[in-house]
Amino acid sequence: MLKPKIKEKSWNPKIEEEIIRIWKKEKIYDFNKKTKKKIFTIDTPPPYPSGTWHIGASAHYSQIDMIARTMRMKGYEVLFPCGIDRNGLPVEVYTEKKYKIKLHEVPREKFIQLCSTALDELEKEMLKVMERSGIGYSNFYYRTDWPSYRKITQATFIELWKKGLIYEDERPTNYCPVCRTTIADAEIEYKEMETKLVYLKFKVKETNEDVVIATTRPELLCACACVIFNPSDSRYKELEGKHLIVPIYENVVEVRSHEYAKPEFGTGLVMICSYGDYSDVRLFRELKLKPIYAINEKGEMTDVSGKYKGMKVEQAREKIISDLKEMGLIEKEEKIMHRTPICWRSKNPIEFVNMKEFYLKQIEFLDELRKIVDKIKFHPPESKQYLIDWMNSITIDWPISRRRYYGTEIPIWYCKNCKEVFLPKPGNYYQPWKEKPPIKRCKCGSNEFVGETRTFDTWFDSSISELVVCGYMRDDELFKRTFPCSIRPQGKEIVRTWLYYTLLRAYQLFKKPAFKYVWISGLGVDEKGQKMSKSLGNIVLPQPVLDKYGGDALRLWSVSEASLGSDFRYNEERVNGAFKFLTKFWNVARFISCFKNCKKPKKMKKSDEWIIAELNEVIEKCLNGYNELDFSIPAQAIRGFVWNLFAPHYIEMVKSRAYEGDKSAIYTLHFCLEILLRLFAPICPFITDKIYRELYNKSVHHERLPGKIKVSKQLINFTEKIVTLNSSVWKYKKEKGMALNEKLDEFDAPKELEIFKDDLRQMHNIKKLNFVL
């Protein structure tokens, strides 16, 4: 009885923890910038530590790690940085909830501090999951809220400012009058609320007849700029191009036809006011109407509302309704349920208030960007379409300023007296809201300045991640060698933001594509195919799964589930299925570990040559998959080979020979295993490294991917016949109620298989095999 060198009877997640300790000790993934090898840089998506790192996210990062491992095993020096995105809204919301405070009721300094602390805790958890998932980052770590990162964001802004690509313009913004703050789209909730739909009489200027318009926002009459009806609505055909007189205010507005008006709602006529809802905002832009601002930042009516000036919106609405009633201008009132956008904090309806914001020009760059996009290779190729479609739908420049606290500050000071704008020199991190200005005295003679309080949109930060990775402003030589970045891996849901903005920014700054390759993966979704989200309550956390099945099982599952670019559904049974394969693989290796590796004998047996020919097929498939960075291909090829051919057919055929010490068999078993370990290493780094170290005394991660083997391809033609013969023997024995190892006197086999005669006889314990044509 032979003893296996691999002692553990089965594969288990505990072994992975031991491997993690070894990797840490050996620092095997450190990036050596003095290397003579070709450098491969990965612009890792800096994840946001918001506490909701679900299993789809950890699978996503595991797959990015597979890219790093593949490229290392192709001989590149890989820079695989660990970045953490920390700017933006989610942490502010999280901090407000956690400490039961409100953004604007706490000193800015204090609030920022609390956010930072909250992020530190969340980040720790996230990094633990990453490590446990086998993600082997290089010794390169950054945070987007570090001064060293933020100063680069600010430097790029100053650069773009100098190029004249930034301007300030007014636009409507979501505003909560109760919280007294602008709020992001992501902070808006919707609620079915009861509201009054009032039917108002307007006079037609040209004909002096009455028409009736239904509205839920009569207080916005003063801001009415246009009235529309649906082009298919024959009732109002005559009105097109005519004018209406707005009650109370006596303004004259044009009547137009527009698809947006629904004939069945109200009277079919819609008044377009600045701004009652999102569609008003859209229509004002589309119809190029001049907005009239009826509501100010305090949520009060402005001068244009006349006698309602200073009233709160609700109050003004009640008042104007009763006034209109007295004037006999209200035909009727209805109570309707109305899906109203409300602020998530105060639960009050939001308003649209006009605010000045900074814009980065993008429209004029779209044509050149399309050419840039053509120079980039997309994996999978279809994913390019997401980007092209998005670029074709862009109609306005990018608003980059936000009224937020936890973000990179816009580095601007203004002269208090003449409002002159001052930008500092690039290269430092500036916080204008609490720091002194970069100059002593303005041209106008004033020495009083005020610092900008706004911050940048988070995408303005994260869209330069590739510059930071490549060493911009930190290491000129490295930057020269590594920019453009080799690859951008990311999820398809942020193509229109992160990918697009990065390409735009890199082009504006360097006239170059930001990357050579873009790799777009699908989403990890729940069992029903829905996106995992907190509000749906369908989030699957990775930690329990990692504890139960381990990182390799999770990784193997994630790439076995779907090809690159498709969404993959979480299903515990399938993770268990991946785990079962690892056990199978472990046992194959454990069996082979019974035999001491040996040199290739001069004469090889036919069965051994045959399996090497089949192994070569697997290598070719895997290499194709690795070249395309589609890991589902190698995963399936390896699994299919090991489980359906190598273990049940080949091992069974040569088992007894191996036990007898036949060099050809033992050599081949090890030859196959060693290659399989290298082929499988990028996908399952734990189990392969463990076995490789046990059997071959070194780390598989320092090895290269195997190349093709010189072997006669003809041999694979035997495969089908071998499999069929084995199957028919098993079936025969089963039908006769025989044990599989029971002796059989004779059996018929196809003539071609005579070259495998001895192995087949031993395998099935057949006394006499008759080879027939």
Added chain:
RNA sequence: GGGCUUGUGGUCUAGUGGUAUGACGUUUCCCUCACACGGAAAAGGUCGCCGGUUCGAUUCCGGCCAAGCCCACCA
């Protein structure tokens, strides 16, 4: 409502101008000295629906339906 993507045995998936790949699950039998986290055998699909091109379509074209994602969201 707009854009995009997808639609293959119970579930998930590969692929192709000539009726289909693999996995999981299911059923039955088997502890055979690497493995019961296993082995063997078997059942199961008119490749979303309708029409067109073709000798022939699951694969090409058009329409419809359904799902998912992103965007816009009811005056």
